[in-house]
Amino acid sequence: MSAKKRGRGVAAAWYGIARTATIDRAGAWAELDDGGTAKILTGVTEIGEGILTVLAQVAAEELGVRPEDVTIGDNDTARSPEAAHAGATRQTYMIANAVALACRDARTRLDAEMADHWGVDAECIRAHGGEIWAEGHNMRLSMDEAVHICKARGVVPVGSGSFTADHTGLDPEDGSGRPWQAYVYGAQVAEVEVDTATGEVQVLGIWAAHDVGRAVNPAGVEGQIEGGIVQALGQALMEDYKLADGYTSTQGFAKYILPTSLDVPQVTSTIIEDPDPLSPLGCKGIGEPAMVPTVPAVMNAIYDAIGVRITSLPATPEKVLAALQDKRRRDGEAAPGMAAE
Amino acid sequence: MASLDMHATVNGREVRKPAGSHMRLLDYLRDELNLTGTKEGCGAGECGSCSVFVDGVLMKSCLMPVAKAKGAVIETVEGLAARGELSVLQKAFHKTGASQCGYCIPGMVMAATAALRSNAYADREEIKERLGGNICRCTGYQKIFDAVELARDVGNGTLTARALEAVDEERQADSFIGSNVRRIDAPSKVSGALKYAGDMVVPGMLHMQVLRSPVPHARIVELDVSEAEAMPGVEGVITCRDVPGTDGFGVFTHDQPIMARDRVRYVGEAIAAVAAEDLLTAKRALARIKLRLEELPAVFDPEAALAPGAPVLHEGAPDNVVMRIPIRKGDVDKALAEADLVVEESYATQAIEHAYLEPEAGLAYLEADGTLTIQSPSQNITHHRHMLSKILSLPINKVRMIMSPVGGGFGGKEDMIYQGMLGLMVLKTRQPVRYIYTREESILSTAKRHPTRTRCRMGLTRDGRILATEMKLLADGGAYAMSTEGVMRKAAILAAGPYAIPNVRIDTLGVYTNNTPSGAFRSFGALQSEFVTESHLDICAEKLGLDPIEIRRINAMRDGAVTHTKQTLGSVSLLKVLEAVEKSSGWEPGPPGVRGPERADLGGPGARRPCTLGARFRKPGADDKQEVA
Numbered sequence: 001m002s003a004k005k006r007g008r009g010v011a012a013a014w015y016g017i018a019r020t021a022t023i024d025r026a027g028a029w030a031e032l033d034d035g036g037t038a039k040i041l042t043g044v045t046e047i048g049e050g051i052l053t054v055l056a057q058v059a060a061e062e063l064g065v066r067p068e069d070v071t072i073g074d075n076d077t078a079r080s081p082e083a084a085h086a087g088a089t090r091q092t093y094m095i096a097n098a099v100a101l102a103c104r105d106a107r108t109r110l111d112a113e114m115a116d117h118w119g120v121d122a123e124c125i126r127a128h129g130g131e132i133w134a135e136g137h138n139m140r141l142s143m144d145e146a147v148h149i150c151k152a153r154g155v156v157p158v159g160s161g162s163f164t165a166d167h168t169g170l171d172p173e174d175g176s177g178r179p180w181q182a183y184v185y186g187a188q189v190a191e192v193e194v195d196t197a198t199g200e201v202q203v204l205g206i207w208a209a210h211d212v213g214r215a216v217n218p219a220g221v222e223g224q225i226e227g228g229i230v231q232a233l234g235q236a237l238m239e240d241y242k243l244a245d246g247y248t249s250t251q252g253f254a255k256y257i258l259p260t261s262l263d264v265p266q267v268t269s270t271i272i273e274d275p276d277p278l279s280p281l282g283c284k285g286i287g288e289p290a291m292v293p294t295v296p297a298v299m300n301a302i303y304d305a306i307g308v309r310i311t312s313l314p315a316t317p318e319k320v321l322a323a324l325q326d327k328r329r330r331d332g333e334a335a336p337g338m339a340a341e
Numbered sequence: 342m343a344s345l346d347m348h349a350t351v352n353g354r355e356v357r358k359p360a361g362s363h364m365r366l367l368d369y370l371r372d373e374l375n376l377t378g379t380k381e382g383c384g385a386g387e388c389g390s391c392s393v394f395v396d397g398v399l400m401k402s403c404l405m406p407v408a409k410a411k412g413a414v415i416e417t418v419e420g421l422a423a424r425g426e427l428s429v430l431q432k433a434f435h436k437t438g439a440s441q442c443g444y445c446i447p448g449m450v451m452a453a454t455a456a457l458r459s460n461a462y463a464d465r466e467e468i469k470e471r472l473g474g475n476i477c478r479c480t481g482y483q484k485i486f487d488a489v490e491l492a493r494d495v496g497n498g499t500l501t502a503r504a505l506e507a508v509d510e511e512r513q514a515d516s517f518i519g520s521n522v523r524r525i526d527a528p529s530k531v532s533g534a535l536k537y538a539g540d541m542v543v544p545g546m547l548h549m550q551v552l553r554s555p556v557p558h559a560r561i562v563e564l565d566v567s568e569a570e571a572m573p574g575v576e577g578v579i580t581c582r583d584v585p586g587t588d589g590f591g592v593f594t595h596d597q598p599i600m601a602r603d604r605v606r607y608v609g610e611a612i613a614a615v616a617a618e619d620l621l622t623a624k625r626a627l628a629r630i631k632l633r634l635e636e637l638p639a640v641f642d643p644e645a646a647l648a649p650g651a652p653v654l655h656e657g658a659p660d661n662v663v664m665r666i667p668i669r670k671g672d673v674d675k676a677l678a679e680a681d682l683v684v685e686e687s688y689a690t691q692a693i694e695h696a697y698l699e700p701e702a703g704l705a706y707l708e709a710d711g712t713l714t715i716q717s718p719s720q721n722i723t724h725h726r727h728m729l730s731k732i733l734s735l736p737i738n739k740v741r742m743i744m745s746p747v748g749g750g751f752g753g754k755e756d757m758i759y760q761g762m763l764g765l766m767v768l769k770t771r772q773p774v775r776y777i778y779t780r781e782e783s784i785l786s787t788a789k790r791h792p793t794r795t796r797c798r799m800g801l802t803r804d805g806r807i808l809a810t811e812m813k814l815l816a817d818g819g820a821y822a823m824s825t826e827g828v829m830r831k832a833a834i835l836a837a838g839p840y841a842i843p844n845v846r847i848d849t850l851g852v853y854t855n856n857t858p859s860g861a862f863r864s865f866g867a868l869q870s871e872f873v874t875e876s877h878l879d880i881c882a883e884k885l886g887l888d889p890i891e892i893r894r895i896n897a898m899r900d901g902a903v904t905h906t907k908q909t910l911g912s913v914s915l916l917k918v919l920e921a922v923e924k925s926s927g928w929e930p931g932p933p934g935v936r937g938p939e940r941a942d943l944g945g946p947g948a949r950r951p952c953t954l955g956a957r958f959r960k961p962g963a964d965d966k967q968e969v970a
Contacts, residue, residue: 010893052525074744078741176908207947227479231863232868246857303933
């Protein structure tokens with residue numbers, strides 16, 4: 001009989017988008033620039049999640065240029081409008097919406113000039129991928145030419161946007177309140193193999209499904225899901241910042257063990273798009289929610305494999321072995337020669 | 342310090358430039374040759390961020406004394422392709438989205454280059470093994486493996502170079518929203534060109550080092566910096582006495598001075614800082630600071646911290662409570678009494694470290710108009726500017742915070758930590774100052790994920806409906822409040838899960854102890870509290886003979902549901918995500934109960950092979966091509 005046992009577990013999760021139980025806001029400035037390019041200024045810098053690409057996509061879409069035409073200014077309190085902080089799964093929700101509003105404002109200026117120039121209604125102006133045209137009329141120019149015309153008429157096509165998430169605080173007695181306006185949901189299935197001789201747990205597969213609202217960049221969403229799962233795997237199985245009387249014994253990466261390429265499961269992601277009705281773009285977020293279901297899904301899978309419930313993280317080999325020995329002792333007393341479960 | 346006559350061939354060019362005899366190859370490349378694509382992540386050979394080729398062999402340059410590389414042929418990430426171009430592998434990293442924060446990526450690119458040089462036909466399992474010495478904290482590695490496989494196939498001719506280009510859909514999309522536009526920051530990350538705070542230099546820049554508490558709780562009896570200050574090469578020493586404004590920072594409660602004031606409350610707390618013309622002098626000066634401490638009774642267990650008579654950490658919190666968040670709905674006691682099944686269990690989660698590959702770093706300087714500028718990978722420059730204006734007593738528009746590219750944050754760079762010391766040192770010395778943490782310093786002194794203990798009671802009907810959930814979660818907030826209040830709030834709101842439960846009683850409680858502070862960490866309390874509910878639901882499902890997906894479906898919040906905080910929701914997608922994983926995983930229904938041995942849904946296409954160390958290396962040989970084909 002093999003010492004290696006497999007099992008599966010599932011867990012679900014929910015999460016709130018942007019700042020909790022307090023109003024949230026973000027601002028942005030946009031300009032359609034010479035050459036049909038665009039400048040976006042907002043208080044944001046990449047923390048790795050891909051926000052610069054997301055904002056370039058949103059700005060390109062809203063302004064009618066291409067993502068590579070968009071320049072995004074640095075997050076600098078002296079040079080760009082406040083977009084507050086890079087956390088709380090708020091970057092796409094708060095800042096992309098602020099950028100969309102700023103771009104729409106800039107387009108209103110440009111479209112008014114072009115409508116006047118062409119003698120058409122501003123409502124019929126469309127733009128995409130560096131071209132601008134009047135729907136239903138035989139008028140079409142490059143964005144480069146349109147910006148030139150707009151400026152020759154004395155108007156710089158600039159815009160600003162501010163996006164608000166209308167959250168309320170919690171009642172101090174019963175906690176009632178509206179902490180977020182957008183929620184996301186996720187579920188994950190984990191498949192594990194447990195070596196009953198060593199106690200080692202390997203996570204072989206994770207199937208994840210997450211509602212992110214409208215996905216701006218599906219590959220980026222997948223990247224967030226895969227990365228979140230592996231961080232959660234560290235919490236589930238190996239990472240442990242150890243302290244004794246205030247002193248750590250895990251002071252470097254030789255002692256503080258992190259997941260490497262050999263530890264990670266294959267991840268199969270499904271993106272569910274349930275758009276947010278309260279914001280211009282309909283997108284929500286994925287950064288934090290991605291890692292919430294992983295830990296319980298893995299613990300539930302370990303139970304399925306070997307009948308041991310780990311309630312104290314992480315499920316290290318030592319802990320799994322000790323729990324197995326306990327179980328054997330208990331089972332031996334309860335029903336000799338066979339598993340009680 | 343002794344100088345060493347150093348020469349080598351670096352990226353194809355002869356280099357002759359003296360080196361400090363104490364330098365590692367990493368220091369020489371970064372500080373003397375400005376090749377900052379090679380990153381320092383741990384300084385101990387564990388993370389691989391500093392990988393380079395030395396005479397064709399992949400080496401961790403943080404472990405190699407520079408003298409050992411004398412006369413060697415060295416290749417760094419900057420030398421993998423002609424200037425301004427990317428190698429096939431770098432293009433593949435761009436194409437598959439293999440970089441996120443990007444800090445580990447130059448090292449990862451070097452290791453992957455080594456893997457494909459060793460075996461142009463390496464399969465995915467061998468690639469994994471060959472990348473085993475490189476840590477990435479963002480990506481989950483999957484897209485890195487995809488990139489290496491793509492580069493392998495282009496390199497060995499299985500695919501054409503066209504496979505590395507942008508997909509047609511990206512170019513012809515009707516909408517750029519929803520299309521997989523390649524990351525615009527990727528070329529600068531795969532090539533090592535992007536400058537993180539620790540890569541930045543300005544002329545005349547001083548180097549800062551920090552004296553930290555060696556004990557968990559003590560009164561500062563004497564702190565005399567005069568001898569350190571007098572050392573040649575030292576330009577400034579600061580302590581809390583130099584703070585011109587109202588000292589104190591934190592997210593909700595401003596209980597933390599930028600350097601210890603009269604007392605230290607945890608091991609690693611900053612006490613004083615030195616800036617000197619070079620790093621070595623700054624380190625030596627720390628040893629000349631006279632520090633006398635009188636140890637105080639300390640408390641390390643959150644329950645003990647709540648007991649009467651426990652040592653008190655902060656005068657403003659005589660009971661050591663940082664924050665208590667209650668959620669109340671319905672009548673939990675009545676519902677538990679009426680339930681067919683009541684399950685009670687305790688759970689615990691541990692502290693974990695963010696372990697972003699980029700250790701904390703910052704560069705600060707004064708501008709001509711007197712503006713203090715601080716560049717650092719801060720996740721919240723807006724709030725940090727507010728606090729620094731008060732602490733440093735500067736008008737708010739004279740504090741300029743620039744968020745440098747963040748080499749991984751995960752919440753760990755959201756709480757302000759060192760920016761106050763950097764700013765104060767610039768004000769004192771009137772010179773630019775840079776500070777880079779070592780990995781050990783980062784682990785020792787910065788915030789962790791809140792460790793928690795939770796008691797959970799759930800009452801259900803025979804058919805699986807949850808009537809009531811009661812949860813009490815106790816979290817160790819460590820020595821300072823930081824984000825504890827917010828973490829307790831999010832933990833409480835989300836604790837009972839996305840389920841329609843008529844009766845809910847949740848209490849989360851964060852307390853002060855003399856442990857390393859706990860702070861913001863991706864998933865911010867919800868990871869801890871939802872772990873409890875989701876484990877508990879499986880225990881209940883087994884007792885009721887219900888499939889775990891089914892028990893979640895029975896209780897799922899649906900469109901228009903009222904949450905535990907009595908908020909009415911719009912559309913709720915929980916049933917959709919449950920159905921999606923049920924389908925994608927080919928889930929075989931049945932109650933949880935050690936079904937592992939007999940279930941038929943195991944080992945399918947979404948599961949990798951189990952790993953046995955060393956088993957994946959294959960001899961490159963004639964039959965490789967056949968295997969690939």
